Amino acid sequence: MEKTDTTIQSIKQKLYKSGFKLTPQREIILKVLVEKEHLSAEEIYLAVRSEHTGIGLATVYRTLELLTDLKLINKIAFQDGIARYDINNSEHNHQHHYLLCLNCGKIDEVEQDMLMDIERKIEKTYQFKIKDHRLTFHGLCGECLIQADNDQ
Structure with missing residues (x-):
């Protein structure tokens, strides 16, 4: 859990520097990404939805797009054509x-x-x-x- 908290705090600081906030929805989505890598948007949505029914698929997509644009997460497309996401830990x-x-x-x-x-x-x-x-x-x-x- 410590890795999760540290990673989320780091991303929170980067979001603020870019003029964005770490909303509760974004934090929940980030926790899923920290805990399991290479998930599709739909897989992230299903993981989030199981505990937080108020978060919709559109929110997941918007959050992933923002985090990708800010280079806080990586978007990877493999041969199956499905985009997958993971935390950008790279310096x-x-x-x-x-x-x-x-x-x-x-x-x-x-x-x-x-x-x-x-x-x-x-x-x-x-x-x-x-x-x-x-x-x-x-x-x-x-x-x-x-x-x-x-x-x-």
Whole structure:
């Protein structure tokens, strides 16, 4: 719970600096995002709705849009076309890299940015200033690999 409180307090300060308040609805939505990552707007709505029936889907969408615009959360779209959200814990501007299991849909994050050398080379070679990059590896997670071996 301490991580949740610290993260929400940090976001609250960033909201205030941007001229916004941390409303009770926004706080409830943020708590869901801190507790579980890579949820769609609908999944966030269902989690919120189970305890707070007064929050509508439109409020969830507006909150996610605001938090994404302020770069407080990340909006990630994978091959299924569904946007998913997580808290932006990064001190830098880059997104995490992701491992997407093609079998079960599990998503893991690779937090290390191993592409810095490649970025520098691209910037120098092409006279191009990189602001961000996104990388998703598609494959099978460890659990699905074990299951596939057992099925054979």
